[in-house]
Amino acid sequence: MPADGVIAGTPEAPVLIGSECRRCGVVAFPRQSSCAACTSSDVKERRLGRRGTLWTWTIQCFPPKSPPYAGAAEDFEPYGVGYVELPGELRVEARLTESDPARLRIGMPMELVLIPAPGGNGSATYAFRPLEDA
Amino acid sequence: MSVAVVGVGIHPFGRHDGVTGLEMAAVAARAALRDAGIGWQDVEFAAGGSDAAGNADTTVSVLGLTGVPFINVRNGCATGGSALATAHAMLAAGSAEIALVVGFDKHPPGAFNPLPEDWGLGSWYGETGLMLTTQFFAMKIQRYMADHGVSESTLAKVAAKAFANGARNPNAWRRRRLSEDEVLGSKMVNHPLTQYMFCSPGEGAVALVLAREERARTLARAPVHLRSVAFRTRRFGSFEVFSPSIPIEGAPSPTTEAAAAAFEQAGIGPEDVDVAQLQDTESGAEIMHLAETGLCEHGEQESLVQSGATQCDGRLPVNTDGGCLANGEPIGASGLRQVHEVVLQLRGQAGERQIAGPARVGFTQVYGAPGVSACTVLSR
Secondary structure, eight states, rough: OOOSSSEEEOOSSEEEEEEETTTTTEEEEEEESSSSTTOOOOOOEEEESSSEEEEEEEOOOOOOOOOOOOOGGOOOOOOEEEEEOOOOOOOOEEEEEEEOGGOTTTTTTEEEEEETTTTTTSOOOEEEESSOOO | OOEEEEEEEEEEEOOOOOOOOHHHHHHHHHHHHHOOOOOOGGEEEEEEOOOSOGGGGGHHHHOOOOOOOOEEEOOOHHHHHHHHHHHHHHHTTSOEEEEEEEEEEOOOOSSOOOOOOGGGGGGGHHHHTTOOHHHHHHHHHHEEEEEEEEOOOHHHHHHHHHHHHHTTTTOOOSSSSHHHHHHSOEEEETTTEEEGGBOOEEEEEEEEEEEEHHHTTTTSSOOOOOOOOEEEEEOOOOOOOSOOOEOSSSSOHHHHHHHHHHHHTTTTOOOGGGEEEEOBBHHHHHHHHHTTTSSSTTTHHHHHHHHHTSSSTTOOOOOTTTTHHHBBBBEEEHHHHHHHHHHHHHHHGGGOOOOSOOOEEEEEHHHHHHTTTEEEEEEO
16 A cells, blocks of 8 residues: 555545645656756645546556565456546556446546555555546 | 677577576677677677676676676666667777677566566555556557557557568567457457567577777678667656656657667668667557657558558568567567667578568667667668
């Protein structure tokens, strides 16, 4: 599961913790100690928006090797992965709650939620869910 | 000052149980020396590397302890390209007359399993199932297909071409032809990419002998001129593997920048290229790299591939030896395999897969994690 400092908010309305460069304004996730765009180290924490649009996606159809994956191969179910564009901020990579390719479409609106983290120890990770049908 | 390739050697790619990576490297090195008509004692500088099969300079204990300065290179997917760039620069600087470059590797079956900590990422990134190179390639081509009108049929045709070329290459791993339908019908790995659209980690070794031009002319073989080698890492904004986020404003990829630099240094344009070897980690990569290197416009690939232009008998033959798809991906060896194939094509020694048109200018491009690319321009 993500370490402290990655997810904030509430279980019903989680938010991702990124950073923003005080010099050039570029937003990053996860939080960085310096700016990859302008090299400044003058950065501050920034809570990212919870809604955006699906920029690209795929379905992970085979169990990832463990390590680093925390889930067990025998429990594996295919899952969606995508980049969601948060307007005016950046594109975040995340698991998707949807794993049916027919129900995913580039440009569809998405919202950040929590899902059980792989490995089944009761912890949570972040994911995006579609806000409408593809 | 210019530099020429005067010898090439290869150990067949594939699976070779009981043969170490270093042994394959020695086989390739001896073949390259033989091809150049020189001995190991004539080599004044060497560079090489592998990602997972040991230190390249250990080959000197097999080839002979001659005191040669040897630089070990370990630079991910650009290992071979970086070793080549190092040797090229040493020769151009006048530090040596003849150099050997060697790249080799030996990986276990299955997808690579990099660890987040090695890439500056939290362990959660891997634990939650995001640390897979295959996902990145799938998501990059998925978006590219939507932006530039590339079809799934074109993805499959790229793979079918690779296996057709591999069938004509005695050093290739995958030597069975596969039809477009077989490629499309194979197991889905990461939408839209199926099993046969992906290369597999494998084994193999390649060595090259380089010489300064005046020395090259005294050697028996017709030299192939190494007109340029350029190597770049990612800029902020380029869409690369293992990125928990990317900025909305894009930037040119390291391939775009390395290719432009290689063409500029060579004084040769992409329109002059007769044969190209491009990184085809999966079918989509070959398609995107065609445009990133300047060999075609974005969106032009659909008609290029569908018309057969990228086949050995087409107007722009690409990955004539079967590429990574048919040869597999021994990380340290891939970049040098591309140069090996271009040298054979420019010499007219590519056998059944010799391109139909004139072979005067060749181009190579290797690319990999976390956003590195090395390109070369070669000419007869």
